[in-house]
Amino acid sequence: MDAACEINHLKLKNTSSAKKQISLFSYVEFCLWNAIDDMNNFQRNLSIGEVEIEGSTIYHKTEYRERRNHYSFFSVNVPVDGFDTSRDVFLGAGNGNAIPDAVREKKCRGSVASGWYPIASHQINLSLAPGEEKEFVFVLGYCENPEEEKWESPGVIRKDGAHALLARFATPRQAEAAFAQLNEYWDGLLSRFTVESGNEHVNRMVNIWNQYQCMVTFNMSRSASYYESGTGRGMGFRDSCQDLLGFVHLIPERARERILDIAATQFEDGSAYHQYQPLTKKGNLDIGSGFNDDPLWLIAAVAAYLKETGDFSILDEVVPFDNRPELAQPLLEHLYRSFRYTCTHLGPHKLPLIGRADWNDCLNLNCFSKEPGEPFQTTGPSEGPVAESVFIAGMFVKYGREFAEICHQTGRTDYEEEALRATEQMYQSVLDAGWDGEWFLRAYDASSEKIGSKECREGQIYIEPQGFCVMAGIGVEEGLAEKALDSVKERLDTKYGIMILQPAYTQYYLNLGEISSYPPGYKENAGIFCHNNPWISIAETVIGRGDRAFEIYEKTCPSCIEHISEIHRTEPYVYSQMIAGADAFYHGEAKNSWLTGTAAWTFVNISQAILGVQPDYDGLRIDPCVPSSFGSFRLIRKFRGSTYYIDVENPDGVQKGVSGISVDGKEIAGNLIPVEAGKTEYHVTVRMG
């Protein structure tokens, strides 16, 4: 990146009948730029803050004189009547930024920051006649210079990069054009999946916000946010694979690149660095490997990509293991190693070993940490030969079959047969050792004691295996799926969403780890962990219960719960990681909005399971599962270069079942719309019944 900027087009209009005198103040804090880089050297940063001022542009050049060759700037497209660059001077001694001295007295001080916390503030005095409007364009920018041409004169930044950027946004018309272009970009992206239904919340979330959040989580994973300091932990292997499920339809090319990046952090035995840094694309050594669900998520991501794009060439891409080019193998081989990793890491009940943890990072069955400050996942033995996960077993059946299908599609019948055999066996292991009578067990601990069983004093039932086993089809024929989901409803459901477990742990258990460190009702200890609510909703669609699936969707849908914002607290258009459970002091209060796998899984749920538009290897499959009162709805879906206009009619108000589909007026057999070469539009009518 050479340069980038953010623009703010401000219009001020005098709607009164009297002339108005206004002093307008802008304010930007540059000060965090360095701190992020080096939290422990804050003391150094206090001395190195430097700015330059040139007309209405304030340049921040902290550290620029030495090894850094980029600078930032803040400008406005009109002459200014004052400026400040020293935070202390602008705010005044002891003030927070609610009432800066300069604003209160309507007088910037012209301060030049040297050390401490450089800011940028402009003062613009203006008068507005009745009805008059004035416009301003503020630009906050970033530029890099080549090392050998970084100075204009000794000690003075070379600024042509900034000048060029400012010239692009010097007038309100230019700003408007830029925003129009941005709108066009998003309209194009979001138009890849739209719905018109009778439910305004579904329309709003699907058409705008859910997809937008999918893009944000794809870009950031959990790597940097309001809620983490510094560059944090980087991208999660598991997280990024899941985020991709809700993003792949938006920009498949970027999903492809991401898959190859992720796969390159995999080890030769199929396991993976649990996290990697997005800039270096290298795995984080301090956390390392041993989260035994990780490998299987790679299959999930690749399957989603293949179904979206039909681009099987990705399987032939030669990808390193452990970022070492000399260990490179085709991506298909990576998937095989993912599959094999579970096969070779089974415990006493032939269920998958859990390792440091599975999806539930806080269920630490091999750790036994007693000391404050120790990481719960990597202290002590951490991995062990006994503790098993029924959740991973469910994943293995689902994604092992997915792997078999990929092999089938590519003619690798040897792998296909091996995968089908292994998933068959795992299916049986779950029935034999993973069923607790009314629901699926969660795990066996390091002493082979049951976790998530009616035999437990606390934590008798967990959400994850109920969702994933049913999504994998386990127990559907045997009638266990319905039982499990009924148990979820009976034991885990609340009006604000489905809790992750019940009863909450009321004390710390050395054999369970971090999960029992949270107060009851929070986070993994019986909070409503939004991420796996859609799993249950999808599972309900597997057994055809559209009313219940949609009820679950609505409970955590931000738009649906806007009217209880004083309870819910986070933004009414974004999913949060967690909502406090029934045991919590503030039941219904959400925490940690934006960066959560909830975005992707909810989009999978609403778009594929509920509205029923399912990309498949050979085309688009349509199989809605809706509430009986949902009515008809219309979808537009861009898929493999074509646009599908899909009208779904449901005259009898059935919850699931497609009685007929016509494509461009012709009835087709089944519910898969095959891809026809050269065709750019498909007009589809779907009749439920």
Next chain:
Amino acid sequence: MDAACEINHLKLKNTSSAKKQISLFSYVEFCLWNAIDDMNNFQRNLSIGEVEIEGSTIYHKTEYRERRNHYSFFSVNVPVDGFDTSRDVFLGAGNGNAIPDAVREKKCRGSVASGWYPIASHQINLSLAPGEEKEFVFVLGYCENPEEEKWESPGVIRKDGAHALLARFATPRQAEAAFAQLNEYWDGLLSRFTVESGNEHVNRMVNIWNQYQCMVTFNMSRSASYYESGTGRGMGFRDSCQDLLGFVHLIPERARERILDIAATQFEDGSAYHQYQPLTKKGNLDIGSGFNDDPLWLIAAVAAYLKETGDFSILDEVVPFDNRPELAQPLLEHLYRSFRYTCTHLGPHKLPLIGRADWNDCLNLNCFSKEPGEPFQTTGPSEGPVAESVFIAGMFVKYGREFAEICHQTGRTDYEEEALRATEQMYQSVLDAGWDGEWFLRAYDASSEKIGSKECREGQIYIEPQGFCVMAGIGVEEGLAEKALDSVKERLDTKYGIMILQPAYTQYYLNLGEISSYPPGYKENAGIFCHNNPWISIAETVIGRGDRAFEIYEKTCPSCIEHISEIHRTEPYVYSQMIAGADAFYHGEAKNSWLTGTAAWTFVNISQAILGVQPDYDGLRIDPCVPSSFGSFRLIRKFRGSTYYIDVENPDGVQKGVSGISVDGKEIAGNLIPVEAGKTEYHVTVRMG
């Protein structure tokens, strides 16, 4: 530590003639407790904040339920009319803590924090008749419970520790008694050195604040402060040794313990971990060793301890190398290894190799870092066989001779002779290769180019070698000392103190490192680095120039510059690390107060070099060097169990020189007052002239 607390005894008096209704609000932020522990897991912390409320006491028990067995609390000794424990609720949405909603509306909300940021606030409504006074005792406490007895009932903290503490401070009279006890403690400590002179600034700083700051820096080193985040870098080997020079007279027993701790981090070859963590007392592996001045500071610290206490038994203490008990040797052997480390690490000019850096951590002659974010001291080759330090040469002469004297005192004539020979040779090396014509050179870089020479374009003269070489006596006889100090005055002096170098570096030099990364006038790049101003002042006393020595003392003395607080900015009773130099935008502005080696070195300067009370192996030596106008002064010094009452008369206003000393009415020969067994008071009259 089982329990501790801080008390605040508040008195409110109505001095008006009308009755007053008052709502009093207290406020404490508990929220940083966890963040310090785990900055990167802030997201977790948002969910685990928990409190308990019991009468007027608010308990903070975040993380208590799991691995932590301590809690904190905030209480007041009267019934309250309201409380809050949720920061958001108390402050109100979007407010900073300048105008909390609860205070504005005079109504606490009774909020119970669950997650987010627990605080404690009490509301006390009171009415005061004219002239009436009411008193309150607020207690902020910390308690630990044994793990097996941490609960009173399920989920409820066992609180007897807090109750016991609160009972000790339940009444205003108890609070007063506690404060009286604290005063007594400090009076006792500070009475170990007091002066009554005609200069109020000297009296104030010597009798109170300089000693107080010496205590603080001894306790904290640079390990945790306003200016560093987290537990930071721990205790510095070099820093802690120097801090001890200003502390050893206060509590020699603690100095002894610290010396043994520090020595235990030394490696077998005499080098040392540059930093160690105070709680584990282990060296920091990430920084490691290679700061080639470090070993010599250990000699400085031990010599100061021996002179203060006469306790030579410390030299026989068997102390590990590298914290490995199997490598333990007597402390004297540690000192010998310190001395030998320099002898075995000489460069092409027979001057000491500089390693990663010497005292000036930012002069990185072996690093060559080009990438932002890289540490300047440990990147690249870092240590090298060429770059040499004239500063370490000066140190070696000074502390090598000190080591020889220690050996002399203990009869180790073999070591003594070896040390005298080596310091003799080093003295000659400095004359041969360390003198630049008008001042001492600073160093030779990795290409054997001169640093701090008239031949340089920038950075022609540095302060450190001028101070340390003259303090070591180098060039005094040859007339070089006077020349060097005159050059300091001519080239480095400003009205706010002496700059570390001139001319400032205006660009980044790969061969110099971090020093050239700072803007001109800041920190090591031509800032007034307060730490080595006293070195020049002491050096001036070596050649007898009391006027100049005191002028230097006054320039950075916080009390002397209180009247320019709007320029100086930091507290007018505490030394700061740095004052911006003449090249800086805000010349005279100080940064980073409290934790700086300036405290100790200034106390050494004022107490030993200027006021002239010098602990020596065989007694107290009196050798003042004062301005001619300073007049007579009186000192009280506790030393080895006795109290010395010392009147210094200076009828002719000489700057240096003692013409006679009487002890208890008897004239003694020379200026050393020998220790007399069993004597508890010495009444001393010193005549300068």
